[in-house]
Every structure is written in C-alpha cells, then in structure tokens.
Amino acid sequence: MDKRDGNPQTGPMTTPLQSEIETRLEQAFSPSRLDVINDSASHRGHAGDDGSGESHFTVVIESAAFAGKGRLERQRMVNRALGDIPGERVHALAIRAFAPGDG
C-alpha cells in the first residue's frame, strides 16, 4: 500500500491494528476507497482508552459490495470481516460504509 511506503519520518504513522483492519477490509471488499483513521489520541484518558494508542478508529469504506444493502447490513458486513476487532480488541470503531454512486 502506497501510504505505508514512503518516508517513515514524515509519513503518517500506521499502527499494527490499523494495518490489520486495512488488510482485512481490502481482502473482504476490494474497496474503491478506504480510510482507516486512528482517533485514539483524541480520546486519551477517556473511558475506553486502554493506553495502547489503538483504542478508537474510524473506518470510511466505499465498495461495490455494499450496493443495494441497507445501513444495518453494511455495518454487519464490515463487523463480520473484522472478526473480533470491534468491541473486543478495539473499544470504538466508527463505520461509514458507502457504495460507489451513493448520494
């Protein structure tokens, strides 16, 4: 992945769990857009911050796999692809799932 290459000193830091989330979602949905954002720093000291620096993530994903599916089903698909990550290994995972051409 491009964003993991490049200069490690200036590039955004990618954490292990973030990479795992990206890999699982890429394999499951071949997304046309995928942003996995680590929000943990902005929740430091809040409930759910386990000190790992990997407690809070936001996923924005666009894939043809979501076409014709409702919100609930889309999020279930993402949760299923992520296995034990949401709720177990990550305190908070915000998910926005789109299909290409969604408004």
Added chain:
Amino acid sequence: MADINERITDIVGKNDVVLFMKGTPLFPQCGFSSRAVAILDHCGVAFEGVDVLQDMEIRQGIKAYSDWPTIPQLYVKGEFVGGSDIMMEMFEAGELQQMLDDKQVAKA
C-alpha cells in the same frame, strides 16, 4: 444463555424504545453512548436506558442477541435499529424521527 435471551426479549418487548448503553442517560460513561442519548433526547421520545456496565450478563448477551459487537444498541418496538453511527446517519437524514413517528412511539 436461553435465560438471558428471554430477559432481553422481555426488556425490548416492554419498552417502545430501549437503549443498551454504558452508564445511564443522565451519566453516560462513553462518548458513543452519550451521543446516542443526545440523539434520542433531540427526537423527544421517552426511552429506557439499560446500563450494561451494571449487568455483565446483559453486556455479553446483548452482543449475541443482536449479532452486533458494540454498545450502544438501539431497539424500537422490539426491533434492532443499530449502533450510534447508524443512529447519527438516520438522524441527520431525518429517518430516525420519521421511523419513531411511523411506529407511534410515545413522546417524552
């Protein structure tokens, strides 16, 4: 596990709107639960908050019951609606208010 499923069915059957959450509506213990409470308050509906932090059986049981890994979880008239992301998306689109109206949920 059968018992806990019955307990949950009972809770979501007895109350029009149920929010399984961390903390209470007055003192939410998590940003997402807090957001869910704010959305329901904004919709002006009466709801039952179930604090999963006070009940380990429900905390685990609700995840299997809904096939949903995270808290909060919203039920309306016994039907699973979703978590806080879905609540926010529906609220922003006006769909949550519409659904509460359509299902004739009592106002707070």
